[in-house]
Amino acid sequence: MDASQLLKGVLDVAVLAVVGDADGYGYDVVRRLRAAGLEEVGDASVYGTLRRLYQAGALTSYVVPSDEGPHRKYYAINDRGRSVLEDSTKTWRTFADTVDGLLQRPAVAA
Amino acid sequence: MTAPEDSATRQAQDYLAAVEHELADLPPEDRSALLEDLAQHLEALAGEDDDRPLAVRLGLPAQYAADLRAAAGLPARGSVVRIATPGVRDRLDAFLASPAGRRVGSAGHEVWRLLGELRPAWWVLRGYLLVLVPCLLVTDGFRDFPVPAPLGSDELGVVLVLAAVVGSVALGRRSLPRPANILVTAFGVVLVLASFAVAQDELQQQQEQDYAYASYAASSVFTLPTEVADGRYPLVSRYGPVTDVLPYAADGTPLDGVLLYDQDGRPLKVGFQEWWADGCVRALEQPRAADGVPVPNSYPQVYEPTGSGVDGALVPAGTCDTDDARPEVPLPTFPPAEPTPSG
Numbered sequence: 480m481d482a483s484q485l486l487k488g489v490l491d492v493a494v495l496a497v498v499g500d501a502d503g504y505g506y507d508v509v510r511r512l513r514a515a516g517l518e519e520v521g522d523a524s525v526y527g528t529l530r531r532l533y534q535a536g537a538l539t540s541y542v543v544p545s546d547e548g549p550h551r552k553y554y555a556i557n558d559r560g561r562s563v564l565e566d567s568t569k570t571w572r573t574f575a576d577t578v579d580g581l582l583q584r585p586a587v588a589a
Numbered sequence: 590m591t592a593p594e595d596s597a598t599r600q601a602q603d604y605l606a607a608v609e610h611e612l613a614d615l616p617p618e619d620r621s622a623l624l625e626d627l628a629q630h631l632e633a634l635a636g637e638d639d640d641r642p643l644a645v646r647l648g649l650p651a652q653y654a655a656d657l658r659a660a661a662g663l664p665a666r667g668s669v670v671r672i673a674t675p676g677v678r679d680r681l682d683a684f685l686a687s688p689a690g691r692r693v694g695s696a697g698h699e700v701w702r703l704l705g706e707l708r709p710a711w712w713v714l715r716g717y718l719l720v721l722v723p724c725l726l727v728t729d730g731f732r733d734f735p736v737p738a739p740l741g742s743d744e745l746g747v748v749l750v751l752a753a754v755v756g757s758v759a760l761g762r763r764s765l766p767r768p769a770n771i772l773v774t775a776f777g778v779v780l781v782l783a784s785f786a787v788a789q790d791e792l793q794q795q796q797e798q799d800y801a802y803a804s805y806a807a808s809s810v811f812t813l814p815t816e817v818a819d820g821r822y823p824l825v826s827r828y829g830p831v832t833d834v835l836p837y838a839a840d841g842t843p844l845d846g847v848l849l850y851d852q853d854g855r856p857l858k859v860g861f862q863e864w865w866a867d868g869c870v871r872a873l874e875q876p877r878a879a880d881g882v883p884v885p886n887s888y889p890q891v892y893e894p895t896g897s898g899v900d901g902a903l904v905p906a907g908t909c910d911t912d913d914a915r916p917e918v919p920l921p922t923f924p925p926a927e928p929t930p931s932g
Contacts, residue, residue, distance in 0.1 A: 490660065505626050506633040523653045526626050527660025551629060
């Protein structure tokens with residue numbers, strides 16, 4: 480099964496969760512997602528998702544001067560983002576439980 | 590900077606440029622935000638100890654841009670244009686991909702780029718025309734070019750033009766939603782067409798005025814306006830062709846048979862008068878020198894009725910005006926000559 484297809488569906492909630500843990504700039508978010516086990520995640524997909532969530536008002540951004548190069552744009556979750564994260568988490572749990580139930584049935588039957 | 594770092598920087602620049610090209614159709618705000626992120630991203634990648642090419646680490650620029658668009662919820666490349674003009678864009682792309690098309694395409698790209706650079710000039714012109722055209726359309730007798738004079742005031746015109754130019758440039762710099770953009774473009778086209786129409790109208794009026802002035806200038810004679818001296822009318826004044834000269838002595842005595850010469854000593858000649866107030870046709874009777882040669886520069890000229898009318902009918906000699914009456918002229922009065930002191 481192609482995990483990248485699954486990833487597309489949960490990237491929003493994954494990004495919100497990572498940024499909800501701690502503010503982060505784009506590449507930092509990418510690295511934290513990978514470190515968490517989502518190794519397949521594409522850089523462009525994360526950057527695009529950050530942009531979309533920001534546009535939707537779920538994230539705010541601020542610029543931090545960097546010693547090593549250009550200023551870094553950090554993203555932070557806001558109330559709206561937290562509320563979206565909460566709803567998405569519920570949806571995900573229900574969905575995951577349902578799929579788990581489906582997958583466990585043959586094992587039960589066996 | 591060492592050679593590998595230099596190469597990495599160039600690779601990053603190329604990658605950024607390639608993605609920028611792929612995002613060219615996006616609204617400027619989205620595009621610049623995404624590219625700003627990518628620039629920082631590439632910077633961060635450059636700091637890592639990984640010498641794989643960017644195209645391997647991030648995927649090909651086109652794929653990267655496509656993923657970016659999809660994740661950001663932006664339309665796929667070209668999809669917006671394709672909805673508006675199905676097929677045309679594809680055919681254009683196919684043509685531009687051919688060798689001939691690539692040449693045309695690069696020339697077209699240059700023209701397009703030039704037009705893009707000229708846009709600010711159009712914004713300024715648009716503001717000016719916005720004030721000028723209505724002023725020209727209102728016939729108030731005031732001169733509206735080059736400075737429009739609404740309500741007869743040049744000052745008001747300057748203020749309005751400045752305001753319109755500032756507004757037009759501000760409008761041009763904003764990125765408008767598509768319907769508003771179409772409206773603004775359509776308005777611009779109408780403005781340009783109206784300007785051409787008004788300019789043509791003004792030009793025609795100007796020509797008619799010039800013609801009327803020329804006709805007025807020549808109205809003292811019953812001839813077509815001949816402003817330039819030619820064989821038929823060798824002497825032309827500001828009122829039209831000259832057909833006679835009437836000399837007077839200083840004391841006001843009309844003189845006959847006066848010989849006139851120009852500044853170079855050439856006999857002064859005038860035109861032949863064809864039309865007379867009494868309708869009689871006349872022939873010029875020039876005095877003859879002893880050798881029988883007519884003298885053309887003896888003034889006033891002498892015309893004798895031929896006995897026929899201008900319409901070819903015979904005219905009884907008695908009905909033509911025989912006395913060569915001179916027009917009333919305002920003769921100057923000179924002070925009495927001082928007696929020359931003698932001895």
